[in-house]
Amino acid sequence: MRDLRTSNRARVLRRLYFDGQFSRHELAGATGLSQASVSNVVGELVDDQVVVEAGLVGSDGGRPRVLLRVNPDHACVVGVDVGETHVLVEVFDLTLRRLAMSTFQMESIANRGEAVVERVLAGLSQCIEDSGVDPSRLLGVGVGVPGLVERGSELLVHAQTVGWNGVPLERMLRAGTDLPLFIDNGANTLGQAEMWFGAGRGARNAVIALVGSGVGASVIADGVPYRGASGGAGEWGHTTLALDGRPCRCGANGCLEAYIGAKGVLARHRELAGLPGVVTDEEIALRDLLAEDSPAAREVLNETARYAGAGIGNLINLFNPERVILGGWAGLLLGSQLLPAIREVAAKHALHHPYQQAKIKLCELGTESVAMGAATLPVTEFLNAGGVRNPALMRPTA
Amino acid sequence: MRDLRTSNRARVLRRLYFDGQFSRHELAGATGLSQASVSNVVGELVDDQVVVEAGLVGSDGGRPRVLLRVNPDHACVVGVDVGETHVLVEVFDLTLRRLAMSTFQMESIANRGEAVVERVLAGLSQCIEDSGVDPSRLLGVGVGVPGLVERGSELLVHAQTVGWNGVPLERMLRAGTDLPLFIDNGANTLGQAEMWFGAGRGARNAVIALVGSGVGASVIADGVPYRGASGGAGEWGHTTLALDGRPCRCGANGCLEAYIGAKGVLARHRELAGLPGVVTDEEIALRDLLAEDSPAAREVLNETARYAGAGIGNLINLFNPERVILGGWAGLLLGSQLLPAIREVAAKHALHHPYQQAKIKLCELGTESVAMGAATLPVTEFLNAGGVRNPALMRPTA
DNA sequence: CGCCTTATTTCAAGATGTGATTTAACCCAT
DNA sequence: ATGGGTTAAATCACATCTTGAAATAAGGCG
Incomplete structure (x- = not known):
C-alpha cells in the first residue's frame, strides 16, 4: 500500500526524466495510470518542486496542455x-x-x-x-x-x-x-552514462566494452546493470580467446586483454618491430602506432581487429544485446580506425541471428x-x- | 490498484510454492504483509482451492498454527x-x-x-x-x-x-x-527445471551449461532467465575459444562446440586415433571413449577438459554466477569423469575473486x-x- | 475450570486508484 | 464579443485494499 504511491510517482518521474516534457494527459497514456491519478501524482510532485510546469502547448482548438519537466534545480x-x-x-x-x-x-x-x-x-x-x-x-x-x-x-x-x-x-x-x-x-x-546520455540511449540490452590499458565491460540486461553474484560480472578482458596464447598480467594465458588492451597491443608491436624499451605514454604510443605505415604496425592492428572482433562476437553470442558500444580511451582510438574490420570479424564469429540484432558502435561521451x-x-x-x-x-x- | 491484490496473492503463493508449508502468521513475516492482509489473501486462495490447509502444528502453549500449502491438484x-x-x-x-x-x-x-x-x-x-x-x-x-x-x-x-x-x-x-x-x-x-528442483535451487545467479551433440547455456540473472534482445542469449557453444581453431558446423572457426560438443570430441578422437568412418550412436561412442585407455583417448579427454574449463572460466568472468551447472547428456558423461580437471582449468582462466564465488557442479535432474x-x-x-x-x-x- | 499464550479473524479507519462529471482554457465562426 | 466546439485538467463519489487494533479461537497448564 505504502509503496503504491511511491511506485506511481516513480513511474511518472522516470518518464519525465528520460523522455523529456509531457503534459498530464500524455503522461496518463505513457504510464498506464488514469488521468485522475496522474493529476494527483503530478500535483504532489509539483508541490515538492521535483517537477515544474514548462509552458503551454496549443492543442488544436482545445485547452492547451501544460508541459511538465523535472526541475533540474x-x-x-x-x-x-x-x-x-x-x-x-x-x-x-x-x-x-x-x-x-x-x-x-x-x-x-x-x-x-x-x-x-x-x-x-x-x-x-x-x-x-x-x-x-x-x-x-x-x-x-x-x-x-x-x-x-x-x-x-x-x-x-x-x-x-x-x-x-x-x-x-x-x-x-x-x-x-x-x-x-x-x-x-x-x-x-x-x-550508465552511455546508457542515459550516450550511445546506449533507448536500448534495454547492451554491452559497453571498455578498452583502455586493460579491458572490461559493463552489461545492461533489461535496462539494469547486471552485476552478478558479487559485482564481478563483465570481466570481458580476462576471457580466454586463445588457449595457450600470450601471457596476461592476470596470470592466465590467451586473455583478450593481452591482445586488445593498449598495453598488449603496444607490447606486441614492439616485439614485432624489434623495438626495445618501455612505453612512457601509452596514449601517444597508440596514436603513433595507428598513424604508422609499416608492415609491423599493419600486422599488429590487423591482429587487434581480429581479436576485438572475435571478442565482440562472443559478447553477442552470450548476451544477445541490441548494442555493443566500444569505449575507453584505447577503444575509441582503435575503434575509430578499425571499426569496419572489427564488425566484419564479429560477423564471422557471432551467430547470424544475434549478430543482426546487434549494432556495434562507439561511445559518444568520451572517457570523462x-x-x-x-x-x-x-x-x-x-x-x-x-x-x-x-x-x-x-x-x-x- | 488492480494489480495490488494480484501481486500480494502472488507473493504469498510463490512463498508457499517454493518454500513449502507456512502458517498465516509466518507468511506475514516472510512476505512483509500485515497479518490481516495475509488472512484476507489466504482466505481467497483457499476459497479458490489454490491453497489448502495441511494440518496443525502446536505452538508452545497457544493456539496451534494452521499450515498451508499449494494444492497440487x-x-x-x-x-x-x-x-x-x-x-x-x-x-x-x-x-x-x-x-x-x-x-x-x-x-x-x-x-x-x-x-x-x-x-x-x-x-x-x-x-x-x-x-x-x-x-x-x-x-x-x-x-x-x-x-x-x-x-x-x-x-x-x-x-x-x-x-x-x-x-x-x-x-x-x-x-x-x-x-x-x-x-x-x-x-x-x-x-528452469534445474533452478526450481535441481542443482540451481536457491541460487539467484547461475549459468546452466549444456553439452550434448551441440553446446548451449541458460543464464539466470537475478532469479529470472536472461534471454537478451531476441531470445538468443547464452549461445555459449559458438563462443570463440581458439582463434583460427577447428572449423565448427556453424561456419566459424574455433568455437567451443567444436571442442567439447559430443560431435566435436568424437571427431577429434577419430582423427587422432586414425579411425575412419562415422559414428552411429554418439552416446555409446562417448561412453566407449571415456572407458578407453589409449593415448589418443587420454589426449582427447585432456584437451576436452582444457577447453571446457576455459569455457567455464569465461562464463564465470562474464556472468559472475553463484553456480555453474554442467548438464546435457554429454556434459554429464564428460563431467562425471573430468569435473576435477575442468575445475582446475577454470580456476586458472577465471579471475580469482569471481571463481571463488562460483560452485561448479553437475545437473541433478538428468536430461529428461x-x-x-x-x-x-x-x-x-x-x-x-x-x-x-x-x-x-x-x-x-x- | 479459569488463566495464559499464540494464531487467526474481524473491525473500523485511512489511503489510493478510477470512471464519470465538471471545470478550465483556448479556437473559431458568426 | 459571444456562444459553440474541443481538448486538458481537476474534482467527486465510490470501490478496493492495506493496516493496526481489538476481538475471538484454540490449545496448554496449574
Missing part, C-alpha cells in the same frame, strides 16, 4: 571518478549538468586508499563550495572505482591492478561525510564520463523512490 | 520436449509431479515442423486422456525447442541445426489446441527435464498472476 548530486592515476570530483544538478569540478593527479593510487579518500573528501568540499550548492540539497555521492565492488556485510573494493584487496572504501569515506554514498565499478558507471555515470547512481535511487530523498542512506546520526 | 500443466530426434509430452500436477507421458521417436525433426506439430498434438490428447485430467484444469502447454525463440509480432523458432528458419510454431500449434502456449529454448527450460522445465513456464505465469488462470492466453474464441 530541485537537487544536486556528486560524481567521483577514482582512476588509476587521478581523482575527479564533479557536482551536477539533477539533470546531470555539471556545476563544478575538481581534479587531483596522482602518481598512482596503488596501495594508497587513504590518500584517495583524502582527495575525494577535499574535492567534495571544494566542489560543493564552488558550485554554491547547499549541502542539504545533495542527494548523494556516486563513486566509480577501478575494480570489483563486493557488497557483503561491508562494501569492499578489490582492484587487483592497483593492489586494493578488500579496501573498505565506504567506511573510509563515511568517516568524512554524512552524504549517502553509492560505490560501483568505474566501467559500470561509465556504462565515469564521474557523470557515478552521479547517476544517487539519481537512480532518487527516481526509484519517486522523487523523495531517503534519509536512511545518510550516516545514522546517533 | 488445483491445476495441471503440460510440458513438451521437442528434441532433435524425439518429441516428448508429459502432464504434471501443479507441483510438477508427473501424471502421464508419451514419446515419439523420429529419425530427425529436420525440416519437419508439420510432423512435429502433429506429434505434439497427438501426444497432448493421449497424455491428457491417460492422466484423466479434465482439460479445463490445464494451465497451459510449455514447449522446449532446440533453437532460438524470437518473440516478434509472431513467435518464430530458428533452429539452424535442424533447418528450422523462422518456423511459426505457436501459430501451427494454435491450429490444434486452445490451451495457452509457452514456447522457449530447450536449454532454457532445462535450466526439458519437458518438466517447459512445464514451469505455465506455472510461472500462474504464480505471477496470483493463482488465477489468465483467459487471455487461450485461443481467442471468435
Whole structure:
C-alpha cells in the first residue's frame, strides 16, 4: 500500500526524466495510470518542486496542455571518478549538468586508499563550495572505482591492478561525510552514462566494452546493470580467446586483454618491430602506432581487429544485446580506425541471428564520463523512490 | 490498484510454492504483509482451492498454527520436449509431479515442423486422456525447442541445426489446441527445471551449461532467465575459444562446440586415433571413449577438459554466477569423469575473486527435464498472476 | 475450570486508484 | 464579443485494499 504511491510517482518521474516534457494527459497514456491519478501524482510532485510546469502547448482548438519537466534545480548530486592515476570530483544538478569540478593527479593510487579518500573528501568540499550548492540539497555521492565492488556485510573494493584487496572504501569515506554514498565499478558507471546520455540511449540490452590499458565491460540486461553474484560480472578482458596464447598480467594465458588492451597491443608491436624499451605514454604510443605505415604496425592492428572482433562476437553470442558500444580511451582510438574490420570479424564469429540484432558502435561521451555515470547512481535511487530523498542512506546520526 | 491484490496473492503463493508449508502468521513475516492482509489473501486462495490447509502444528502453549500449502491438484500443466530426434509430452500436477507421458521417436525433426506439430498434438490428447485430467484444469502447454525463440509480432523458432528458419510454431500449434502456449529454448527450460528442483535451487545467479551433440547455456540473472534482445542469449557453444581453431558446423572457426560438443570430441578422437568412418550412436561412442585407455583417448579427454574449463572460466568472468551447472547428456558423461580437471582449468582462466564465488557442479535432474522445465513456464505465469488462470492466453474464441 | 499464550479473524479507519462529471482554457465562426 | 466546439485538467463519489487494533479461537497448564 505504502509503496503504491511511491511506485506511481516513480513511474511518472522516470518518464519525465528520460523522455523529456509531457503534459498530464500524455503522461496518463505513457504510464498506464488514469488521468485522475496522474493529476494527483503530478500535483504532489509539483508541490515538492521535483517537477515544474514548462509552458503551454496549443492543442488544436482545445485547452492547451501544460508541459511538465523535472526541475533540474530541485537537487544536486556528486560524481567521483577514482582512476588509476587521478581523482575527479564533479557536482551536477539533477539533470546531470555539471556545476563544478575538481581534479587531483596522482602518481598512482596503488596501495594508497587513504590518500584517495583524502582527495575525494577535499574535492567534495571544494566542489560543493564552488558550485554554491547547499549541502542539504545533495542527494548523494556516486563513486566509480577501478575494480570489483563486493557488497557483503561491508562494501569492499578489490582492484587487483592497483593492489586494493578488500579496501573498505565506504567506511573510509563515511568517516568524512554524512552524504549517502553509492560505490560501483568505474566501467559500470561509465556504462550508465552511455546508457542515459550516450550511445546506449533507448536500448534495454547492451554491452559497453571498455578498452583502455586493460579491458572490461559493463552489461545492461533489461535496462539494469547486471552485476552478478558479487559485482564481478563483465570481466570481458580476462576471457580466454586463445588457449595457450600470450601471457596476461592476470596470470592466465590467451586473455583478450593481452591482445586488445593498449598495453598488449603496444607490447606486441614492439616485439614485432624489434623495438626495445618501455612505453612512457601509452596514449601517444597508440596514436603513433595507428598513424604508422609499416608492415609491423599493419600486422599488429590487423591482429587487434581480429581479436576485438572475435571478442565482440562472443559478447553477442552470450548476451544477445541490441548494442555493443566500444569505449575507453584505447577503444575509441582503435575503434575509430578499425571499426569496419572489427564488425566484419564479429560477423564471422557471432551467430547470424544475434549478430543482426546487434549494432556495434562507439561511445559518444568520451572517457570523462565515469564521474557523470557515478552521479547517476544517487539519481537512480532518487527516481526509484519517486522523487523523495531517503534519509536512511545518510550516516545514522546517533 | 488492480494489480495490488494480484501481486500480494502472488507473493504469498510463490512463498508457499517454493518454500513449502507456512502458517498465516509466518507468511506475514516472510512476505512483509500485515497479518490481516495475509488472512484476507489466504482466505481467497483457499476459497479458490489454490491453497489448502495441511494440518496443525502446536505452538508452545497457544493456539496451534494452521499450515498451508499449494494444492497440487488445483491445476495441471503440460510440458513438451521437442528434441532433435524425439518429441516428448508429459502432464504434471501443479507441483510438477508427473501424471502421464508419451514419446515419439523420429529419425530427425529436420525440416519437419508439420510432423512435429502433429506429434505434439497427438501426444497432448493421449497424455491428457491417460492422466484423466479434465482439460479445463490445464494451465497451459510449455514447449522446449532446440533453437532460438524470437518473440516478434509472431513467435518464430530458428533452429539452424535442424533447418528450422523462422518456423511459426505457436501459430501451427494454435491450429490444434486452445490451451495457452509457452514456447522457449530447450536449454532454457532445462535450466528452469534445474533452478526450481535441481542443482540451481536457491541460487539467484547461475549459468546452466549444456553439452550434448551441440553446446548451449541458460543464464539466470537475478532469479529470472536472461534471454537478451531476441531470445538468443547464452549461445555459449559458438563462443570463440581458439582463434583460427577447428572449423565448427556453424561456419566459424574455433568455437567451443567444436571442442567439447559430443560431435566435436568424437571427431577429434577419430582423427587422432586414425579411425575412419562415422559414428552411429554418439552416446555409446562417448561412453566407449571415456572407458578407453589409449593415448589418443587420454589426449582427447585432456584437451576436452582444457577447453571446457576455459569455457567455464569465461562464463564465470562474464556472468559472475553463484553456480555453474554442467548438464546435457554429454556434459554429464564428460563431467562425471573430468569435473576435477575442468575445475582446475577454470580456476586458472577465471579471475580469482569471481571463481571463488562460483560452485561448479553437475545437473541433478538428468536430461529428461526439458519437458518438466517447459512445464514451469505455465506455472510461472500462474504464480505471477496470483493463482488465477489468465483467459487471455487461450485461443481467442471468435 | 479459569488463566495464559499464540494464531487467526474481524473491525473500523485511512489511503489510493478510477470512471464519470465538471471545470478550465483556448479556437473559431458568426 | 459571444456562444459553440474541443481538448486538458481537476474534482467527486465510490470501490478496493492495506493496516493496526481489538476481538475471538484454540490449545496448554496449574
